[in-house]
Amino acid sequence: MSGAYYQMTDEEHARVRNSFSFHAPFGDQTMRYEEVRRLGRQFAETLFLLCPRSRELSLAITALEEVVMRANQSIALNEKPIIPGSREAGIADESQPHASL
Numbered sequence: 001m002s003g004a005y006y007q008m009t010d011e012e013h014a015r016v017r018n019s020f021s022f023h024a025p026f027g028d029q030t031m032r033y034e035e036v037r038r039l040g041r042q043f044a045e046t047l048f049l050l051c052p053r054s055r056e057l058s059l060a061i062t063a064l065e066e067v068v069m070r071a072n073q074s075i076a077l078n079e080k081p082i083i084p085g086s087r088e089a090g091i092a093d094e095s096q097p098h099a100s101l
Helices: 010-019 029-050 055-078
Strands: none
Touching: 029 055
């Protein structure tokens, strides 16, 4: 990219590739995505039953949508399929950049 003021580190390149790639579900991930969404939906319905319609309720629902998205994103970005014969339990290598800036 011409006109860039900064250079990306190898870790930043890896993070961008991981964050902006398709991560096909494997194992029980789909079930866990659905469970996170179900619990989010249940809590949203509870909020609508208990809270007056207001800007604050709208913000709470928006925040809850983000919570569900981020929780599922944590599963998608930070778990790797188990390779037969490996010792790992499918958790991403913690030395790889992923969750924070």
